[in-house]
Amino acid sequence: MKLLWLYSLYLAGIIAGSNFEISWLVLPASLLPLPLVCFKRARKVALWGSLSLLLLIAGLASSSPHAIGAGLEVLAWYNNSGIVTINATIDRDIEIRDSSQHLHLDCSQVSSQGVNRSTTGHLLVYTSRYPEYKYGDELLITGKLEKPPVFKNEITGEVEFDYASYLANQGILSIMVYPEIQVISANNSNFFLSGLYDIKQKLAFSIERALPEPSSSLVCGILLGQRYKIHQDIQDDFSRTGAFHLLAISGLHLGIIATMTLSLGRAVLGRQGYIYIFLALTAIWLYAIVSGSGAPVIRAAVMASIFLLAELAGRQKSALPALALAASIMVAIDPKIINTTSFQMSFSAMAGIMLFYSSIRSWGQKILSRLFGEKRKLPALAGLIIDSLSASLAATIFVLPLTLHYFGIFSPLGPLVTLLLMPALIPIIAISMPVAVLGLFWPTGAMALGWLCWVFSKYTLVVTEWFSGWDSSYAENITFSGFLVIVYYSGMLAAYLVAMIWKRTKKHPVANHQMETG
Known part of the structure; x- marks a missing residue:
């Protein structure tokens, strides 16, 4: 817990430091508690206080605006000018829509009013579906830079979607809509990523050829992360039913897949040799x-992977400090990611699984044991359902405040809908992968196998559409401030600590009684 405290201070410093400037020259302030080491009783407090201040100030200084730099703001200076x-060079996989393309660009030079200047920054360009561009293409783009919009309700004036903040969290402060584009050169890219993106597009085309719509776009979203292909009304159904996390490849998504693969591996292969853990690791990274x-x-x-390695080492209690350490390293490398929704939700989901998965799973097993009888062994399918639901509930509990804060939508049916959809998620992934690969060489065979995948994807669509039609299935436009998010997580952490203390007291009642009377 001491290490967790130190990592938490560093992350808290980074979060706070992004809101105001502070110099590294303040770092010596961490030495203020050190004179107390002269007093024997205060020595430990002095050392911990100094170390705590050191990490807090380091976090503040490393994420302050002047420390991160103003490079991104240079390009934004030309917005609306x-x-x-x-x-610029295309530095990410291209989002291909029905009639348009979205290009993510890394800019190197800008020319305004006849003056050329070097610049750094990222730009999002909306352009027509053809001609096609590729990752690594160097482009010369002429048009008007604009600040991303903030969408508001026309009647009430309330903010419905802060697109500017959404893109800013990705380092994008400027957009261009249908500019003139000239290709200067091609293949100025990372060879591995270029090949990966090319294969990904071919796999997507293979799925689209093997499955009818809207199943094909749903499968592309789940397997390949191409959520932008999923029709908006389907995305709305998932949002209203509290199952949108199943479409997002985040810590929540991968955590559920990890626990389900663990459970399935244990049921089929047993615990011997820890093969089930390596199977889960392989599934996650593949x-x-x-x-x-x-x-x-x-x-x-x-x-x-940290969650699985903790299981492998038999030190599940060490998983949370290890997760905090990994998060601290990631944030130290790139302080801006602390403000991204994907990072926050991934970290929260995995923290929820690490803290509450075992307890929820234990409760579920006890309930089923009473239903089936204490002496009867639980069916493997029942165990798989309990594991997947436990991971989903644990992750959802911790992601809930962020969902309310960023999206303003809450569905009390979320856990139930997730329970109904989880049995279909793994078959969709397991079947769609060979369908995509087979389609590259034998389209007819992929179409034949694709119908099995269509059954599970159709079931998923029917369930979400049916539940989203309920009048009381969701509440939207909820205001959940950052302060409430902090209060929520503080309450959850306090509840966890109380539960741990109560469990220790229950395990060692004699020792605790002696401490109280002694």
């Missing part, structure tokens, strides 16, 4: 690679 010409190996996916896979 007329026509500019930008030299899934992360196939889905595109984006930074949020890799971060989620690392967090899920």
Whole structure:
């Protein structure tokens, strides 16, 4: 818990430091408690106080605006300032829609009013579906830079979606809509990522050829992370039923997959040799690679791997400090990710699984044991359902305040809908992967196998559509402030600590009685 306290202080410093400037020159302030080491009784407090201040100030200084730099703001300086010409390179997988493409660009030079200047920053460009562009293409783009919009209700004026903040969390402060584009050169990219993105597009085309709509777009979203292909009304159904997390490849998603693979591996292979853990690790990283190996996916896979490695070492209690350490390292490398929704939800989901999964699973097993009888062994399918639901509930409990804060939607049916959909999620992933690969060589065979995948995807669509039609299935436009998020997590942590103390007291009643009377 001491290590967890130190990591938490560093992360708290980074969160606070992003809101105001502080210099590294303040770092010597961490030495203020050290004179207390002269007093024997205060020595320990002085050392811990100094170390705590050191990490807090380090977090504050490393994430303050001047420390991160103003490079991203340089490009934004030209927002709404007329026509500019930008030299930039496509640095991410291209989002291909029905009639348009979304290009994510890393900018190197900007020309305004005849003056050329070097710049750094990221730009999102909306352009027509054709001609097609590829990751690594160097482009010369001429158009008007604009600040991303904030969408408000026309009647009430309330903010419905802060698109500007959403993109800012990805380091994007400027957009261009249908500019003039000229390709300067191609293949200026990372060879591995370029090949990966190319394979991903081919797999997506293979799925689209093997499955009818809207099942094909749903499967592309779940398997390949191409959520933008899923029709908006379907995404709304998932949101209203509290099951949207099943479409997002995050710590929650990978955590559920990890626990389900663990449970399935234990049931089929047993615990001998820990093969079931290596199977789960393989499933997570294979899934992360196939889905595109984006930074949020890799971060989620690392967090899920920590959970599995703690299981392998038999030190589940050490998983949370290890998770905090991994998060601290990621944030130290790139302080801006602390403000991204994907990072926060991945960390919260995995923390929830690490803290509450075992307890919820134990309660579920006790309930089923009473139903089936204490002496009867639980069916393997029942155990799999308990494990998947326990992971889903544990993750959902911890992700809930962030969902309310960022999306303003709450569904009391979320756990039930998740329970109904989880049995279909693994078959969709397990079947769609060979369908996608088979479609590259034998489209007819992929279509034949695809019908089995269609059954599970159709079931998923029917369930979400049916529950989203309930009048009381969800509440939207909920205001859940950042302060309430902090209060929620503080309450959950306090509840966990109380439960741990109560469990220790229950295990060692004699020792505790002697301490009280002695």
